[in-house]
Amino acid sequence: MGRKLLLDKAHIENIRYYSTYRANGGYAAAEKVLKSMSPEQVVEEVKKSGLRGRGGAGFPTGMKWSFLAKPEGVPRYLVCNADESEPGTFKDRYLMEFLPHLLIEGLLISSFALGSNHTYIYIRGEYAWIPDILEQAIAEAKQNGWLGKNIQGTGFDLEIYVQRGAGAYICGEETALIESLEGKRGNPRIKPPFPAVKGLWQSPTVVNNVETLAAVVPIINIGGEEYAKYGIGKSTGTKLISACGNINKPGVYEIEMNISVEEFLYSDEYCGGIANGKRLKACIPGGSSVPILPANLLLKTAKGESRMMTYESLNDGGFASGSMMGSGGFIVLDEDQCVVRHTLSLARFYHHESCGQCSPCREGTGWMKRVLHNIENGKGKMSDIDLLWDIQRKIEGNTICPLGDAAAWPVAAAIRHFRDEFEWHVLNPEECVKRNYGLAHYADPLPLATAAV
Amino acid sequence: MVQFSEEKLNKVKEIIARYPEGKQKSALIPLLHLAQEEFGGWLSPETMDYVASLLQITPIEVYEVATFYSMFNMKPVGKYLFEVCQTGPCMLNGSDQIIDYIKSKLGIGVGETTPDGLFTLKTVECLGACGYAPMMQLGKHYREHLTPEKVDAIIAECRAKAN
Ligand SMILES: Cc1cc2nc3c(=O)[nH]c(=O)nc-3n(C[C@H](O)[C@H](O)[C@H](O)COP(=O)(O)O)c2cc1C
Ligand code: SF4
Ligand code: FES
Numbered sequence: 001m002g003r004k005l006l007l008d009k010a011h012i013e014n015i016r017y018y019s020t021y022r023a024n025g026g027y028a029a030a031e032k033v034l035k036s037m038s039p040e041q042v043v044e045e046v047k048k049s050g051l052r053g054r055g056g057a058g059f060p061t062g063m064k065w066s067f068l069a070k071p072e073g074v075p076r077y078l079v080c081n082a083d084e085s086e087p088g089t090f091k092d093r094y095l096m097e098f099l100p101h102l103l104i105e106g107l108l109i110s111s112f113a114l115g116s117n118h119t120y121i122y123i124r125g126e127y128a129w130i131p132d133i134l135e136q137a138i139a140e141a142k143q144n145g146w147l148g149k150n151i152q153g154t155g156f157d158l159e160i161y162v163q164r165g166a167g168a169y170i171c172g173e174e175t176a177l178i179e180s181l182e183g184k185r186g187n188p189r190i191k192p193p194f195p196a197v198k199g200l201w202q203s204p205t206v207v208n209n210v211e212t213l214a215a216v217v218p219i220i221n222i223g224g225e226e227y228a229k230y231g232i233g234k235s236t237g238t239k240l241i242s243a244c245g246n247i248n249k250p251g252v253y254e255i256e257m258n259i260s261v262e263e264f265l266y267s268d269e270y271c272g273g274i275a276n277g278k279r280l281k282a283c284i285p286g287g288s289s290v291p292i293l294p295a296n297l298l299l300k301t302a303k304g305e306s307r308m309m310t311y312e313s314l315n316d317g318g319f320a321s322g323s324m325m326g327s328g329g330f331i332v333l334d335e336d337q338c339v340v341r342h343t344l345s346l347a348r349f350y351h352h353e354s355c356g357q358c359s360p361c362r363e364g365t366g367w368m369k370r371v372l373h374n375i376e377n378g379k380g381k382m383s384d385i386d387l388l389w390d391i392q393r394k395i396e397g398n399t400i401c402p403l404g405d406a407a408a409w410p411v412a413a414a415i416r417h418f419r420d421e422f423e424w425h426v427l428n429p430e431e432c433v434k435r436n437y438g439l440a441h442y443a444d445p446l447p448l449a450t451a452a453v
Numbered sequence: 454m455v456q457f458s459e460e461k462l463n464k465v466k467e468i469i470a471r472y473p474e475g476k477q478k479s480a481l482i483p484l485l486h487l488a489q490e491e492f493g494g495w496l497s498p499e500t501m502d503y504v505a506s507l508l509q510i511t512p513i514e515v516y517e518v519a520t521f522y523s524m525f526n527m528k529p530v531g532k533y534l535f536e537v538c539q540t541g542p543c544m545l546n547g548s549d550q551i552i553d554y555i556k557s558k559l560g561i562g563v564g565e566t567t568p569d570g571l572f573t574l575k576t577v578e579c580l581g582a583c584g585y586a587p588m589m590q591l592g593k594h595y596r597e598h599l600t601p602e603k604v605d606a607i608i609a610e611c612r613a614k615a616n
Contacts (some may be wrong), residue, residue: 011601087540089577118473125486125524126580128593166522169578183481183514184522210607217504242584250584269480288541288579329583331542349578356523402552427604 001269003230005213005218005238007254012099016133018140021101029220033109035154042113046216048208048224050236055081055172055209056287056327058311061216067196068114069204077205078116079181080107080213082123083165083172087349088329090437091240092210093202094252096123096130099214100137107160107211108146109220117157122177125166132382169353172216173401175199176355181322187355190328211240213282231257233307235310238323241270245283245332245397248272260348261285261314262299265332272305278334281439282418288346289406292339293323294442302446304386305320319412339421340432343414350407351396361404364395368411375422385422389415418442455492457502465507477508481518484508485525494534495526508527523577531573532567533611536590537599539576542583551587551599552576558608572608 021027033042047062068076080103084092096103103121112243116200123130138160141147149157159271163181165171173181175189178200199205204435215237228236235257241264244250249272255264264270265280274280301307302321307314311325312434321350333342351365371388375382399405415422425432457526465484472479484504493502498512503513508595519525525552526534535555539548550572556562559572566573582588585597596607 084581085579088542088583090581090583093581114485118471120471124581125482125522126577126590143584159471163471163479164483164486166486167577168522169526182476183478183508183518185518201473225487244583244586252584331545331583333545335543342541342544345539345544349540351615352578449528 002254002256002259003226003238004254004256005222005230006095006214006240007099007252008103016100016137016169017079018101018137018379020143021099024407025221026101027105027121027144029217030105030108030130030146031152033220034154034156035111039113039115042109042115042220045224046113046219049227050210050224050234051215051219051227052236052311053209053236054215054328055241056086056289061208063214064196064279065114065206066210066399067194068206069197070115071204074284075117075203077200077203078107078111078113078114078119078176078223079200079205079207080119080121080210081119081172081177081207082210083128083169083175083177083293084210085169085172085353086327086329087346088244088284089242089287089327090244090330091242091328092098092243093127093130093254095214095240097133100133101141102139102214102217103210104137104146104160106156106216108151109140109216110206110208111158112156113159116206117159119158119160120181120200121160121162122181123162123164124171125164128164131162131164131423134326138162145339148371153235154264168355169349170355170403171321173403176401177207178205178322179401185355187357188403190389190400196239202447229239232308232310232314235312239309239328239364241309241328241330243271243331243332245329245330246275246334247332248275251402255309256403257308257310260299261309261310264309264330265299271332273332274332276334276338279439279443280332281335281442282339283325284329284331284333284410286324287329288349289409290324290326290333291320291322291409292343292417293413294417294448296443297321297417297441304446320416321407323413336436338376338436339414339418340372340376340425344369346375347372350403354407355401355424358399358404360395360398361407364391364404365407367391372411375425377433378425378433380422380429382426385415385419385426454503455488455497457487457491457507460519461487461491469508472495477597478507478510478514481510482491482522485515485519485522493529494532495529526595529566530575532571532615533573534573536580537573537575538580538582538588538590540579540580540583540585543586543588546586548587551604554601554604558604570613571611 173185176186195205396408588597
């Protein structure tokens with residue numbers, strides 16, 4: 001069994017409630033911080049842990065915290081990003097539903113470290129039943145002296161509020177989230193200024209993902225150095241992976257970042273292999289925005305090494321033959337799935353979710369959707385494939401926020417690795433509406449380049 | 454007349470108190486949720502104007518926000534709103550077939566409401582339940598691992614509740 005730091009107590013009955021959580025070692029990290037550490041020491045500990053943001057970008061959390069501006073007399077804010085809307089991702093929901101106090105404890109410690117006296121949890125509106133769970137945990141924490149005024153006699157005050165969004169993927173982008181929290185449309189802001197300088201109500205703000213903030217608890221409990229011993233290299237600690245698609249055991253798994261993709265996909269401890277005895281065709285390992293990989297590039301890198309569940313290994317090969325850890329949304333496609341159809345579904349998603357501020361994103365996502373729709377329905381031309389390639393290139397890097405890139409990459413990767421499947425649709429317009437291209441050669445062993453002498 | 458009860462007005466006050474002095478506009482989305490729940494499952498212009506008056510902001514500030522977010526309904530919907538996820542991961546597990554099944558069962562298309570005003574079918578994008586696909590949102594909660602049999606049971610359950 002892999003070591004766990006976040007979900008190790010998730011199976012305990014009633015762990016959702018304060019008394020059980022506390023009886024099982026909960027709030028020990030908060031106690032340690034409030035009784036014996038300065039905010040700077042907490043930041044230092046998080047830096048030592050090597051923790052990287054779990055929301056998708058993987059930016060080192062300790063470093064992000066140290067960028068927070070601290071002008072005199074201006075409030076600072078911590079905002080917890082619980083917008084979780086990246087297709088394939090449903091891990092934060094699990095943490096909030098089953099271990100709400102772990103998040104509240106993480107928020108308390110992080111708010112103390114950053115000097116935030118009013119911390120907001122921005123949760124996607126569709127998770128409509130979860131605010132009740134969080135608000136109950138907040139009330140319990142308050143009754144027990146972990147929130148409110150002069151917490152545990154330290155002079156530190158903290159209130160935590162839960163704010164619901166209302167259905168907009170873009171509000172997961174941190175500046176759009178801030179706009180939304182201010183009661184506006186979720187239009188991302190042009191940076192700079194960065195939120196660390198001017199964020200919520202123009203005050204210095206840190207936005208962190210739910211899992212990132214929960215991970216601060218074990219970091220304090222075992223110490224940053226010990227945390228850094230989990231995982232491999234710069235992929236320290238554990239990561240929650242939400243696995244879905246055509247697998248035997250979809251669900252949320254905590255992995256130590258030292259296992260191979262193959263183990264994660266096929267072992268009974270995790271996904272349990274491909275459902276219905278079928279074969280693996282492709283996988284999007286880190287949420288819909290990251291590049292799709294055919295079976296043969298998923299399990300091994302282009303160099304022929306075993307691919308690991310780490311930031312670096314998933315990225316090995318870059319855009320040419322790698323992907324990304326992203327948000328940890330692991331989407332598996334079996335041999336009967338159609339890559340064109342799946343890509344169309346994602347293109348429709350990004351078109352729907354574009355905030356419309358930048359023309360390349362607003363118009364480009366719509367174009368990609370229409371062209372893909374034609375190809376999928378047997379009405380495509382060969383030149384459409386190049387057109388798609390061209391559109392995605394013109395979006396990437398030309399927009400205010402990374403949603404443009406996130407919309408471009410899945411299309412680019414699908415064409416890069418599955419071009420013959422697109423061509424097959426064009427060449428077989430009648431057949432392609434009746435059946436799928438199948439596994440084709442996507443699981444064949446890769447021809448390895450012989451080492452240069 | 455659109456008017457919150459005394460109890461709801463207290464809730465409004467409590468929400469506004471979460472933000473610093475003068476930042477009451479931050480309460481807009483929470484108030485729109487509250488208003489949609491209270492006033493028939495959608496936001497009429499009258500409802501939106503009422504919310505604007507509660508927050509002392511202009512009506513246009515409310516309209517532009519209400520129209521941005523997909524959870525706010527700009528026209529009336531049935532008593533039971535089936536919001537079925539159709540994004541990639543759900544599609545891999547048969548969401549298209551579930552949507553087709555609901556359409557034929559209720560005799561309506563996507564975006565339509567049954568003549569008795571009971572059901573509206575809407576397709577939505579990923580709801581964060583991809584591992585429990587196919588799925589839909591019904592009111593506050595999710596219905597997951599949908600099958601035709603489950604859909605039948607849900608429809609029967611709604612009909613029973615409506616009677
Ligand atoms: C379009 C878009 C959607 C995003 N959605 C989320 C999200 O749902 N949850 C999240 O934590 N981060 C999301 N992010 C990343 C955030 O902008 C931000 O990087 C993150 O919340 C920082 O927290 P972390 O450093 O703890 O990961 C999104 C980014 C983009 C561009
Ligand atoms: S890239 Fe797309 S989502 Fe981001 S700001 Fe531009 S239009 Fe909006
Ligand atoms: S794709 Fe349907 S819930 Fe995520």
